[in-house]
Structure formats: structure tokens, C-alpha cells
Amino acid sequence: xxxxxxxxxxxxxxxDLAEHASEPHVALASIAERQNISARYxxxxxxxxxxxxxxxxxxxxxxxxxxxxxxSDIVIGDxxxxxxxxxxxxxxxxxxxxxxxLQKCVRxxxxxxxxxxxxxxxxxxTLASMIGTVDPDESYMYFI
Amino acid sequence: MRISTxxxxxxxxxxxxxxxxxxxxxxxRTISENTGISDGYLEQLFIPLKKxxxxxxxxxxxxxxxxxxxxxxxxxxxxxxxxxxxxxxxACLSSGTCPAESKCITRHTWTHLYQEISSFVDSMNLAxxxxxxxxxxxxxxxx
Numbered sequence: 001x002x003x004x005x006x007x008x009x010x011x012x013x014x015x016d017l018a019e020h021a022s023e024p025h026v027a028l029a030s031i032a033e034r035q036n037i038s039a040r041y042x043x044x045x046x047x048x049x050x051x052x053x054x055x056x057x058x059x060x061x062x063x064x065x066x067x068x069x070x071x072s073d074i075v076i077g078d079x080x081x082x083x084x085x086x087x088x089x090x091x092x093x094x095x096x097x098x099x100x101x102l103q104k105c106v107r108x109x110x111x112x113x114x115x116x117x118x119x120x121x122x123x124x125x126t127l128a129s130m131i132g133t134v135d136p137d138e139s140y141m142y143f144i
Numbered sequence: 145m146r147i148s149t150x151x152x153x154x155x156x157x158x159x160x161x162x163x164x165x166x167x168x169x170x171x172x173r174t175i176s177e178n179t180g181i182s183d184g185y186l187e188q189l190f191i192p193l194k195k196x197x198x199x200x201x202x203x204x205x206x207x208x209x210x211x212x213x214x215x216x217x218x219x220x221x222x223x224x225x226x227x228x229x230x231x232x233x234x235a236c237l238s239s240g241t242c243p244a245e246s247k248c249i250t251r252h253t254w255t256h257l258y259q260e261i262s263s264f265v266d267s268m269n270l271a272x273x274x275x276x277x278x279x280x281x282x283x284x285x286x287x
Contacts, residue, residue, distance in 0.1 A: 109276040
């Protein structure tokens with residue numbers, strides 16, 4: 001029951017771009033270095049985020065990436081769904097799939113509400129709110 | 145971010161056992177017939193579930209399995225952790241495992257997600273599932 005590396009790295013890529021929003025664009029290599037992630041892997045993640053319209057690539061020798069949207073318009077749940085495929089705890093029921101009563105009960109009582117709770121957490125968050133906070137308990141704020 | 149088949153099947157098998165009259169037990173064959181989960185797979189799942197005290201085995205030719213303690217004391221979280229391991233959505237949450245822990249921005253989000261998942265699965269027990277099953281049955285799904 002894990003968020004994949006792709007999901008975790010994708011969010012870190014978005015955060016890094018948001019933190020360097022004052023620069024016209026950021027080279028993937030420098031993100032890879034700062035985040036300690038392989039540049040090759042980051043490139044794959046960047047492709048997904050670019051296709052989904054979250055980031056834009058800037059061509060050229062000194063090229064790189066920049067956010068395609070305002071950080072306050074990037075909902076973390078949506079970005080995670082692009083990266084992960086979905087954020088569901090269990091495969092959704094296929095239309096032709098038949099469930100016995102036990103399966104139906106477990107799905108309705110456990111899995112459906114759990115999916116809703118997970119969605120509520122990640123859909124409440126935007127990239128802007130995420131970079132605003134490290135640990136609210138310590139009221140430690142990041143200002144960009 | 146999936147619960148594995150192990151988790152899903154364990155919950156279904158445990159719900160079946162929880163629905164039995166108190167004190168009665170069922171063989172893996174019977175459980176298999178009623179849940180659609182194969183005997184062999186059930187035997188595999190029952191090893192960690194037995195170890196965690198979630199189910200109890202009755203030996204012998206007429207033996208079988210039953211919940212290991214009162215069903216109100218077996219939570220969904222107990223069952224999932226026994227067969228899935230930790231329910232942390234990312235492996236780096238356990239303190240001290242990540243060198244960037246103090247300055248990681250995503251950590252708070254994953255922690256929050258973990259708390260939400262934990263509090264839900266720990267608040268629901270097998271007696272709740274039985275209640276839910278009974279009300280669904282009363283609402284007309286045929287058994």
C-alpha cells in the first residue's frame with residue numbers, strides 16, 4: 001500500500017520548480033542534483049507531468065522546465081493521479097464483475113470510505129499550500 | 145497505492161468467520177466455498193493471521209478456524225497490518241530512515257495521509273463489518 005517512486009518524485013519535481021519560480025526555467029540536472037534523484041528517472045517523470053499540462057519544457061542548450069500553471073491551481077491529488085494512474089486503495093469494480101455479498105460489504109464499508117478519506121487529504125492540498133509549510137506544528141514557514 | 149490481494153482476501157475471509165455463530169468454526173474448504181478464495185491461498189494468509197492472534201485454529205479432521213478474540217476487538221487495521229505489513233504510504237516515514245527528514249516538504253503530507261488511513265482502519269472492527277453486512281442483507285442483497 002505505497003505511493004510509487006514516480007508519485008513521490010513527481011511531487012518533489014513540482015515543488016522544486018515552484019521554489020525556483022523566479023528563474024525563467026530550471027535545468028532537470030540541477031533539480032536532480034538538489035533532490036538527489038537520478039536525472040534519467042526524473043526525465044521520465046517530467047514527461048508525464050508535461051503531457052498532463054503541469055510543466056512546460058524550454059528547449060535549447062540552457063533549456064529546462066518551468067511550471068505551466070500557478071502553484072495555487074495545482075491540486076496535489078490531481079497531480080498524484082496523473083503520476084500514479086489513480087489514488088485508489090483497490091481496483092475499481094469492473095462493470096461486468098460480479099461480487100459476492102462478503103466482497104460487496106468489505107468494499108462498501110472499508111474500501112470506498114477509505115478512498116474518500118485519501119482523496120479528501122490530497123485534494124485539499126495545492127502545490128502553493130505545500131511549499132508554504134514544512135511542519136505546521138513548528139510554524140516553520142518557507143517564503144519564496 | 146493498492147491494498148494487496150492479501151489484504152482484500154483476509155478482510156473477506158475474516159468477515160465470513162465473524163458472521164459465524166459465536167464459538168463455531170469453519171474449515172478452509174468451507175471458507176473457500178463461501179468466499180471464492182482458494183484453499184491454498186487461505187492457508188497462506190492464515191499463517192500471519194494466526195501469529196497475530198486474529199484467528200485461531202482447531203486441530204483435527206473436523207477442525208477449522210475461528211476469530212482469535214471477540215470480533216469487536218479485531219480491527220480492520222489489525223488484519224491489514226498482519227498481512228500487508230506497515231500501512232505507511234511511503235517507506236520513509238519511520239523516523240530516522242531519511243537524511244533529509246528535517247527539511248522534507250512532502251513528509252508532512254505523507255504523514256497526514258498515513259494518519260488518516262490509520263485512524264480509519266483502527267476505528268473499524270469486525271463487529272462493525274458484521275453490522276454493515278446485516279443491514280445490507282436486510283436491504284435486500286441475497287446471500
